[in-house]
Amino acid sequence: MNRPKLSSEELRELETLGMLCRGDILKMTTVAQSGHPGGSMSSIDIYLTVYKFANIDPQNPFSPERDRVVISHGHTSPGVYSALGRLGFFDIEEVIAGFRHPGSIFEGHITRGIPGVEWTTGNLGQGLSAGVGMALAAKLSKRDYHVFTLMSDAEQAKGQVAEARRTAAKYKLDNLTVVIDYNDAQISGRASDTMPVNIKGDYEADGWKVMEVNGHDYAELSAALYQAVQEDVPVAIIAHTIMGKGVSFMEDDVSFHGKPLDLESCRRALAELGVNDDLEFFIERRKKMPITREKLIPFFEEKAINIGEPKFYLPHEKTDNRSAFGKALADLAKLNKGISPIAVIDCDLKPSTKTAEFEKIWPENFIQIGVQEHNAATLAGSMSVSGVLTFFTDFGVFGIDETYNQQRLNDINKTNLKVVVTHVGLDVGEDGKTHHCLDYIGALKNFYGFKLIVPADPNQTDRAVRYAANEKGNFVIALGRSKINPISGPDGKPFFGEGYEFEYGKVDIIRTGKDATIVATGQMVSEAVKAADMLKSEGIEITVLGVSCPLHASFEHVKDFLMGKVLTVEDHNVKSGLAAILAEYFTSEGFLPEKFVKVGVSDYSVSGSKDFLYRLAGLDAESIAKRVREF
Numbered sequence: 001m002n003r004p005k006l007s008s009e010e011l012r013e014l015e016t017l018g019m020l021c022r023g024d025i026l027k028m029t030t031v032a033q034s035g036h037p038g039g040s041m042s043s044i045d046i047y048l049t050v051y052k053f054a055n056i057d058p059q060n061p062f063s064p065e066r067d068r069v070v071i072s073h074g075h076t077s078p079g080v081y082s083a084l085g086r087l088g089f090f091d092i093e094e095v096i097a098g099f100r101h102p103g104s105i106f107e108g109h110i111t112r113g114i115p116g117v118e119w120t121t122g123n124l125g126q127g128l129s130a131g132v133g134m135a136l137a138a139k140l141s142k143r144d145y146h147v148f149t150l151m152s153d154a155e156q157a158k159g160q161v162a163e164a165r166r167t168a169a170k171y172k173l174d175n176l177t178v179v180i181d182y183n184d185a186q187i188s189g190r191a192s193d194t195m196p197v198n199i200k201g202d203y204e205a206d207g208w209k210v211m212e213v214n215g216h217d218y219a220e221l222s223a224a225l226y227q228a229v230q231e232d233v234p235v236a237i238i239a240h241t242i243m244g245k246g247v248s249f250m251e252d253d254v255s256f257h258g259k260p261l262d263l264e265s266c267r268r269a270l271a272e273l274g275v276n277d278d279l280e281f282f283i284e285r286r287k288k289m290p291i292t293r294e295k296l297i298p299f300f301e302e303k304a305i306n307i308g309e310p311k312f313y314l315p316h317e318k319t320d321n322r323s324a325f326g327k328a329l330a331d332l333a334k335l336n337k338g339i340s341p342i343a344v345i346d347c348d349l350k351p352s353t354k355t356a357e358f359e360k361i362w363p364e365n366f367i368q369i370g371v372q373e374h375n376a377a378t379l380a381g382s383m384s385v386s387g388v389l390t391f392f393t394d395f396g397v398f399g400i401d402e403t404y405n406q407q408r409l410n411d412i413n414k415t416n417l418k419v420v421v422t423h424v425g426l427d428v429g430e431d432g433k434t435h436h437c438l439d440y441i442g443a444l445k446n447f448y449g450f451k452l453i454v455p456a457d458p459n460q461t462d463r464a465v466r467y468a469a470n471e472k473g474n475f476v477i478a479l480g481r482s483k484i485n486p487i488s489g490p491d492g493k494p495f496f497g498e499g500y501e502f503e504y505g506k507v508d509i510i511r512t513g514k515d516a517t518i519v520a521t522g523q524m525v526s527e528a529v530k531a532a533d534m535l536k537s538e539g540i541e542i543t544v545l546g547v548s549c550p551l552h553a554s555f556e557h558v559k560d561f562l563m564g565k566v567l568t569v570e571d572h573n574v575k576s577g578l579a580a581i582l583a584e585y586f587t588s589e590g591f592l593p594e595k596f597v598k599v600g601v602s603d604y605s606v607s608g609s610k611d612f613l614y615r616l617a618g619l620d621a622e623s624i625a626k627r628v629r630e631f
Helices: 009-033 037-053 075-084 092-098 127-140 160-170 197-204 218-228 263-273 279-287 321-336 356-361 373-386 395-404 404-412 440-445 458-470 522-537 556-562 578-590 608-617 623-627
Strands: 068-071 147-152 176-182 207-214 237-238 342-346 366-368 388-397 417-422 450-455 475-478 507-511 516-520 542-547 565-574 597-602
Touching: 009 075, 009 092, 009 218, 009 263, 009 279, 037 068, 037 147, 037 218, 068 075, 068 127, 068 608, 075 092, 092 279, 127 147, 127 160, 127 176, 127 342, 127 373, 127 404, 127 565, 147 404, 160 197, 160 373, 176 197, 176 218, 197 237, 207 218, 207 608, 218 237, 237 440, 237 450, 237 556, 263 279, 321 342, 321 356, 321 417, 321 458, 342 356, 342 373, 373 388, 373 395, 373 404, 373 417, 388 395, 395 404, 395 417, 417 578, 440 450, 440 565, 440 578, 450 458, 507 522, 507 556, 516 522, 516 556, 516 578, 516 623, 522 542, 522 565, 522 608, 522 623, 542 556, 556 578, 565 578, 565 623, 578 597, 597 608, 597 623
Parallel strands: 068 147, 147 176, 176 237, 207 237, 342 366, 342 388, 388 417, 417 475, 450 475, 516 542, 516 565, 565 597
Antiparallel strands: 507 542
């Protein structure tokens, strides 16, 4: 899409708006007595120019064909809001009165869902990854939109920025332009002193084209943007600016990074800018605002997916859940290639996560990030809201533990990401404690939007993958490494076979008995069933409940089985997983079982096979049976 140069008339308009926006920034931060005016005034000319140049219609800000603008340094929200307000995306008066007020959508850091805001940011260093994800999504869906990522200079020191830079170069993202506000100022003083970074050299070394401009000169900025979108490589524009630009006593003073002006100083600054002083009007308006508001619901594109028919594994067909995932994923690729875009984000683990078959079928949509998990998690999230069904695959310790903050921001951004992690719990082979993901249930309990599925066997895995692919929202599917036999029912047929339909939150009754109940999740269900069948030959009848969705398990319909002797078994930290969730259920329902025993992982373990480590932790079938006999 051709983006025309800004006309001389439009540049003059920006000059006028620049002064008004500086006044808006000072007013909203003073009225709120909170916020970041200095950096906002440094970046405001960049914001005005980019939003004016980009193909975004204020009257239709969520058009699928729009250009995307990602602001990485989200603390400069006063500048973003003022630019968008003055360009017609929303009422600027609502921003000035409501900035950082609980009854307003205009929070302290920019929030996805506000017209013109594509990504919620606050933690520096993640915006470029989000921009890369959106630019990749445009390529995979064969659309012509451009992505502009606006960043600060200080965050260039972060490792995730380097990861994203390299990814953009590898995938030749000529639809991505970065503009860096180089004011050489951060909280501790000069950015170049706090942590020296060769910004220009780093981008050039990674294959980017770099331009340098005066970040307060609209003509220079617009000319650079026009040139950038013509290039066949990603472009970084280093825009030299001044902290607090426009007000003499604020300029180049880092103390105004996060300090608003008091009323007297603000009035003096407004007079210097030649902007109307209506502070009292906004102060009074703010006092009348409600303290609650409706939730902001971000927009994202959804594509219809053909999930196909489930694959059946017979009880004698021993296989691993991760391979069942890989086959289901490959099936989705065959069914949807050329119709609805699906992408897999891999971190150099495709033989282990079983995504190689997808790559064979749909190689252009297999995105190999290498050992760059933080960048991978963020770009996967941003791809998922840009019209591409996105699977991020990794080991548990990398896909959840190492990228906890990135997944938290995906949760905040209400993405549509499908995270599939293998090698969870003790079932990782002989790698040892550094690779035992023992806390994934506990970690995900801290999020508000993620759903977790821990399938019991290959049949349930297949159905869970197809289910998550077809459902809106963030999912984690957690899988072990080892091969297991598909679980059979009392009749010898696959329990999760013909006639079974995955239902999120449902607790499966796999065996029934009057003497005790074993509650298990994931591959521990298989061990629990073996224990129950072993005990039955001794005349001890055991109920086995399979909890595939521990975060949102619906225990109500199995409540009768939880009144007597209950044993939980989990390949997880016993303090924060299934047992803790069940104990919380007992508390909330106001009853306790006759006896409640929790079996799980109580300490970091050692190297060893799954069978050895399960015995060591008391999680193998024989050990479980022994605990039941002791009831």
